[in-house]
Amino acid sequence: MTLTHDPLMLQEAREIPAVIERQLRENRAVTLDLLAALRASPPTYAATVARGSSDHACTVIKYALETQLGLPVASLGPSVHTLYGTELRLRGALVLAVSQSGASPDVVETVRMARASGALTVALVNVQESELARAAEFVLPLHCGPEKAVAATKSYLASLTAFLPVLAELSGSEDLRAALTGLPETLRRTLGLEEAASELAERYRFAENLLVLARGLHSGVAQEAALKLKETSGIHAESYSAAEFAHGPKRLLAEGVPLLGFAPVDAAREATETAFAELVAAGADLRTIGPGQGHLGGLRTPSTGHAVTDVVPSALAFYLFAAHLALHRGLNPDEPPLLTKVTRTR
Structure with a gap:
C-alpha cells in the first residue's frame, strides 16, 4: 500500500510536544484545587480504572505513585461492579479513571460507585463534556484536541503526564518540576529520531511475533507497545517484565522470536541491562x-532528568517506530481491521 500522505498516527504523534505544553499550562488551576483536596484528606491508597491504552497509562501512574509517594495502587476491574454488582469499599481512596473519550459505560459506572462510597475521584479525560467527566469529582483534561487515528498516541502520552504536576507538588521534587518544565522541548528533540525509528522498524518488517520487555516505570510503555504492534501491524506481540521473562517465556528464544526492550536510566537500569545482556548472550535478537x-543498538531517547518523565519520550519514539513499521509492511496504521476508535464495554 502506498499512501499519498503521512498517516494520522504519525501526524498526531508529531503534535505531542504542543499537547503537553498546553496541558501543563491549562491545568494549573485544577491542579491547585486537587492538591488542596488531597492535602486536606490524604488518601491511604489509590486505585485506577481504565481499559486498553488508558489502562497501560495507569500502569505507569501506578509506578509513579508508588515510587515517588509510597502510595499503594491497585487496578480495579470495572466488571466487578457492572457485571457482578459488587459495591467496593473505597472510602479514603484516591481513584483515578483514565479515558480518551470518557464514554465507556463500565468505567463511568465504576467511578460513580467509587464516588458514592467516599473515594476522591479524578478523571483524566480528553472529552471534557463526557459522562466520565461528569461522574468524577475532579477532572484533569488531557487537552489533546480531536484524536482521529484509531491507534491512540496523543491521549496515551497526555494520560501519562496529566497527574504529574500534582505528583511533583505532593512529593516536593524540584527535579520533577524541572523535568516537567522542559518536557515539551525534550519531546521535540525526540521527534528528531523519526528517521532512525523508521530504519529500526525496517529490520522487523517480516516479524510475525515480537516480545516486548521492560522493568519498573517503563512496564506500562511495554504493554502499550505490544498492543500497538497488534493494532497497527498485525504482529502477535506480548509484553513481559524483563525479570519474569526468564521464568518460562525465555523458551521462545529457541524459536527465534525477536525482542524489543525498553532501556531506562533510573533505579531499574542495572537490573534491566543485566537481564538484556544475559538474553543477548543466549542468542536473543534484541534492540x-x-x-x-548500553552496548545494544536501537533508539536512544533524550533523558528528561527524572525517571517518571523519561517514559514519555520512550513512548513517543516507539509510536514513530510502530507507524513506520506498519508502512514498511505495506499497511495503513490508521485502518486496522475490525477496530473502531471508541469501544463501549459493560
Whole structure:
C-alpha cells in the first residue's frame, strides 16, 4: 500500500510536544484545587480504572505513585461492579479513571460507585463534556484536541503526564518540576529520531511475533507497545517484565522470536541491562528504545532528568517506530481491521 500522505498516527504523534505544553499550562488551576483536596484528606491508597491504552497509562501512574509517594495502587476491574454488582469499599481512596473519550459505560459506572462510597475521584479525560467527566469529582483534561487515528498516541502520552504536576507538588521534587518544565522541548528533540525509528522498524518488517520487555516505570510503555504492534501491524506481540521473562517465556528464544526492550536510566537500569545482556548472550535478537542503551543498538531517547518523565519520550519514539513499521509492511496504521476508535464495554 502506498499512501499519498503521512498517516494520522504519525501526524498526531508529531503534535505531542504542543499537547503537553498546553496541558501543563491549562491545568494549573485544577491542579491547585486537587492538591488542596488531597492535602486536606490524604488518601491511604489509590486505585485506577481504565481499559486498553488508558489502562497501560495507569500502569505507569501506578509506578509513579508508588515510587515517588509510597502510595499503594491497585487496578480495579470495572466488571466487578457492572457485571457482578459488587459495591467496593473505597472510602479514603484516591481513584483515578483514565479515558480518551470518557464514554465507556463500565468505567463511568465504576467511578460513580467509587464516588458514592467516599473515594476522591479524578478523571483524566480528553472529552471534557463526557459522562466520565461528569461522574468524577475532579477532572484533569488531557487537552489533546480531536484524536482521529484509531491507534491512540496523543491521549496515551497526555494520560501519562496529566497527574504529574500534582505528583511533583505532593512529593516536593524540584527535579520533577524541572523535568516537567522542559518536557515539551525534550519531546521535540525526540521527534528528531523519526528517521532512525523508521530504519529500526525496517529490520522487523517480516516479524510475525515480537516480545516486548521492560522493568519498573517503563512496564506500562511495554504493554502499550505490544498492543500497538497488534493494532497497527498485525504482529502477535506480548509484553513481559524483563525479570519474569526468564521464568518460562525465555523458551521462545529457541524459536527465534525477536525482542524489543525498553532501556531506562533510573533505579531499574542495572537490573534491566543485566537481564538484556544475559538474553543477548543466549542468542536473543534484541534492540532497545529508551534513554539507557548500553552496548545494544536501537533508539536512544533524550533523558528528561527524572525517571517518571523519561517514559514519555520512550513512548513517543516507539509510536514513530510502530507507524513506520506498519508502512514498511505495506499497511495503513490508521485502518486496522475490525477496530473502531471508541469501544463501549459493560
